[in-house]
Amino acid sequence: MGMPLELNTMIVTKGREKRLDENYFSLVKEGYRLYPLDIPVEVKRTIDGDLNGTGIIKKVEWENNQTVIMYQLVALNSTN
Amino acid sequence: MGMPLELNTMIVTKGREKRLDENYFSLVKEGYRLYPLDIPVEVKRTIDGDLNGTGIIKKVEWENNQTVIMYQLVALNSTN
Amino acid sequence: MGMPLELNTMIVTKGREKRLDENYFSLVKEGYRLYPLDIPVEVKRTIDGDLNGTGIIKKVEWENNQTVIMYQLVALNSTN
Amino acid sequence: MGMPLELNTMIVTKGREKRLDENYFSLVKEGYRLYPLDIPVEVKRTIDGDLNGTGIIKKVEWENNQTVIMYQLVALNSTN
Numbered sequence: 001m002g003m004p005l006e007l008n009t010m011i012v013t014k015g016r017e018k019r020l021d022e023n024y025f026s027l028v029k030e031g032y033r034l035y036p037l038d039i040p041v042e043v044k045r046t047i048d049g050d051l052n053g054t055g056i057i058k059k060v061e062w063e064n065n066q067t068v069i070m071y072q073l074v075a076l077n078s079t080n
Numbered sequence: 081m082g083m084p085l086e087l088n089t090m091i092v093t094k095g096r097e098k099r100l101d102e103n104y105f106s107l108v109k110e111g112y113r114l115y116p117l118d119i120p121v122e123v124k125r126t127i128d129g130d131l132n133g134t135g136i137i138k139k140v141e142w143e144n145n146q147t148v149i150m151y152q153l154v155a156l157n158s159t160n
Numbered sequence: 161m162g163m164p165l166e167l168n169t170m171i172v173t174k175g176r177e178k179r180l181d182e183n184y185f186s187l188v189k190e191g192y193r194l195y196p197l198d199i200p201v202e203v204k205r206t207i208d209g210d211l212n213g214t215g216i217i218k219k220v221e222w223e224n225n226q227t228v229i230m231y232q233l234v235a236l237n238s239t240n
Numbered sequence: 241m242g243m244p245l246e247l248n249t250m251i252v253t254k255g256r257e258k259r260l261d262e263n264y265f266s267l268v269k270e271g272y273r274l275y276p277l278d279i280p281v282e283v284k285r286t287i288d289g290d291l292n293g294t295g296i297i298k299k300v301e302w303e304n305n306q307t308v309i310m311y312q313l314v315a316l317n318s319t320n
Contacts (some may be wrong), residue, residue, distance in 0.1 A: 001118075001119055001170075001171075001172070002119075002166040002167060002168045002170075002193065003117055003119060003166065003167040004117065004164065004165070004166055004167075005164070005165040005166065005167055005194070006162040006163065006164055006165065007163040007247075007274065007276050008161075008162045009162075009167055009249040009276055009279070009281065010161075012161070029165045032117060033162065034114070034165070034247065036082075036083040036247050036249055037083055037112060037142055038083065038145075039081055039083060039145075039249070040210075041249065051163060056210045058139040059124040059141065059142065059143040060141070060142040060143075060144065061139065061140070061141045061142075062117055062139065062140040062141075063117075063138065063140075067089075079134075081248075081252070081287045082273065083174055083245060083246065083247040084242065084244065084245070084246055084247075084248040084250075085244070085246065085247055085274070086242040086244055086245065087167075087194065087196050087242060087244075087245055088241075089169040089199070089201065089242075089244045092241070110266075113242065114167065114245070116167050116169055119169070121169065127241045129248075146317040147291040155246040162276075162279075163276040163277055163278065163279060179297070192277060194274070196243040196303075197243055197272060197302055197303075198243065199241055199242075199243060199288075208252065218303065219301065219303040220302040220303075221299070221300070221301045222277055222299065222300040222301075223277075223298065223299040223300075225243075225278075239262055
């Protein structure tokens with residue numbers, strides 16, 4: 001028993017984010033993932049990729065073994 | 081910094097649950113609370129109260145420093 | 161990336177606990193497991209088994225993809 | 241009830257780290273704090289300070305409402 005979780009410290013989009021509004025995006029991830037809300041985290045396209053920007057996660061939903069996060073992109077790394 | 085969390089191992093309703101459907105209820109809690117999903121947990125009206133039943137949490141939402149859980153009541157303790 | 165965790169709400173010993181002192185036991189589990197400290201949790205020999213007792217986890221150590229818990233057995237279920 | 245936790249995504253030393261061995265340090269923090277193990281995290285002297293380096297947490301101990309982490313400093317930011 002027990003509930004499998006994955007502790008995540010950054011957002012890795014793999015290009016699957018959906019724009020909700022100007023700077024707001026949603027992203028669906030498999031499994032239940034624990035993300036920090038309301039504090040700045042790195043946003044990357046791939047785990048080993050360069051930093052793309054900085055985001056703040058505003059909402060996390062867990063259901064049916066999926067995690068949906070809604071985040072605000074607060075800074076973009078223009079050199080990427 | 082860091083994100084405050086509270087690890088919860090049971091559902092304490094304080095009578096504030098809302099019935100969504102026959103055996104489905106939602107409950108709003110202050111702060112970000114980590115509950116186990118998809119496994120049976122005790123449902124009580126008060127922390128020190130008797131067991132009211134057993135529930136399975138199907139959905140957890142974190143937003144604006146609040147936690148909303150949606151759970152299915154799978155067993156009721158008739159002696160309460 | 162991310163760190164796999166398992167949220168545990170009870171202690172399942174599988175008979176592998178080691179007695180440290182009169183009512184104190186240690187137990188090693190594979191993987192990183194998140195247990196609630198300082199609050200009563202069920203202690204069982206097997207997941208589906210009857211309740212053996214109630215314990216309070218006093219210490220949790222994570223290292224090398226193992227979890228070591230130290231708990232105090234505060235109540236025993238004499239019917240087992 | 242419930243167990244208060246704080247999810248931490250970086251190590252903030254406040255200069256209180258103790259060197260254990262060449263690149264290994266221990267740090268005591270108040271409360272139970274959830275840190276990611278075995279993956280690189282930022283090490284800073286203050287929350288708002290510049291990056292001091294990168295560390296990998298090898299061990300976490302929770303006891304008596306304190307968290308002790310042991311980490312390896314794997315990169316130092318020489319510009320600090």
